[in-house]
Amino acid sequence: MQKQTREVNFGKRSSLKVHPVSIGAMRFPEKCDDAVALIRQAIDAGMIYIDTSRGYIDSELKLAKALKNGYREKVILSTKWCPWNIKVEPTDDTSADCTYKRIIESMKRLDVDYLDFYQLWSINNNEQWVETTSQGSMLHGILRAKKEGLVKHIGFTTHDTPENISKYIDHADWCEAILFTYNMLNRTYEDVIAKAHEKGIATIVMNPISGGVFAQDSPPLNVAVKNAIGRTDLVETAHRWLKSNKNIDTIICGISKPSDITSTLANYEKPDFTPEQIKKLNEEFEKLSNKNTGFCVDCKYCLPCPKNIYIPGFMQAAYFSEFLKIDSRSRNIYDWQLNKNNTARSADPSECIECGKCEQKCTQKIKIIETLKILKQKFG
Numbered sequence: 001m002q003k004q005t006r007e008v009n010f011g012k013r014s015s016l017k018v019h020p021v022s023i024g025a026m027r028f029p030e031k032c033d034d035a036v037a038l039i040r041q042a043i044d045a046g047m048i049y050i051d052t053s054r055g056y057i058d059s060e061l062k063l064a065k066a067l068k069n070g071y072r073e074k075v076i077l078s079t080k081w082c083p084w085n086i087k088v089e090p091t092d093d094t095s096a097d098c099t100y101k102r103i104i105e106s107m108k109r110l111d112v113d114y115l116d117f118y119q120l121w122s123i124n125n126n127e128q129w130v131e132t133t134s135q136g137s138m139l140h141g142i143l144r145a146k147k148e149g150l151v152k153h154i155g156f157t158t159h160d161t162p163e164n165i166s167k168y169i170d171h172a173d174w175c176e177a178i179l180f181t182y183n184m185l186n187r188t189y190e191d192v193i194a195k196a197h198e199k200g201i202a203t204i205v206m207n208p209i210s211g212g213v214f215a216q217d218s219p220p221l222n223v224a225v226k227n228a229i230g231r232t233d234l235v236e237t238a239h240r241w242l243k244s245n246k247n248i249d250t251i252i253c254g255i256s257k258p259s260d261i262t263s264t265l266a267n268y269e270k271p272d273f274t275p276e277q278i279k280k281l282n283e284e285f286e287k288l289s290n291k292n293t294g295f296c297v298d299c300k301y302c303l304p305c306p307k308n309i310y311i312p313g314f315m316q317a318a319y320f321s322e323f324l325k326i327d328s329r330s331r332n333i334y335d336w337q338l339n340k341n342n343t344a345r346s347a348d349p350s351e352c353i354e355c356g357k358c359e360q361k362c363t364q365k366i367k368i369i370e371t372l373k374i375l376k377q378k379f380g
Ligand code: SF4
Pocket: 304, 305, 306, 307, 308, 309, 311, 351, 352, 353, 354, 355, 356, 357, 358, 359, 368, 369
């Protein structure tokens, strides 16, 4: 595939350039040779920023092989770790020493002598922010590695509230990149992405097609796009909607087969939407939001549940299943609530004793008990 030379600034602070589409290293093909060929295909096509993690099983090991033969020098290599997503050793914690150890370990796994970026992974609330950035913490382990030339730039990834992230940006002079979730269905971070961009922090977007939702056949989503711009190609629309936002430097495209690369890059060669098209798309998708459709808005007023059922997670699954008619996404969300790797792991919906406490407090007046039963029947 021909290399696309289009480059954009990767935040003024880093002075780097990237392609607007980058490599998501979470789901490489199982066979190492296939993964190596795929990674090189993406790099040859211009996708030079690579987002991996110590927690993505053997991703770093496959990258180590792919980045031989001169490929290392072509890319901006980023990895990340935190002890609440993966404990490599039972004693792993948020100390500077442990983080420094994880950096060295990732470098060995990647077989490189420096990392372009190291990111604090999954800063999801203020307690985690304080714990990872205070004296002697993770950040100081990364700063030590930076001083030694092992790490060139530092960033963080987050699912925290926009208000908290905005405060972090005000104080994090060391931060050169932030990874956010952002797409047509989830515009939560729109303003804080703009703020980060304005401050010169590189802005990276994950979940550009809403975790695969836009690749599914969803009647309400199809109607929304048709009403807004007279067409129904959801994936292309989602990418062009993102590329029209100049506060975003690059998106993460998870690659597991060659067409992930070719189709995404083809979408990025198409024209931006006009401001009028963007306005219409935003209006149509706003109508589909949880708030406007009476589904869960994740306010968490229903918690705590006496049986430790994580109600907002299951109600989000119901939104995808009942409203958007995308059972595959709904099942993923359902399964994640019960997954042993989920630090906020929920009790099974069958534990519900129908006390009704949650329904009394629900701001959306959702029939939670009945919805849990429907979900259990469908996915349990
Ligand atoms: S009704 Fe069920 S889900 Fe709601 S608070 Fe009681 S036990 Fe929890």
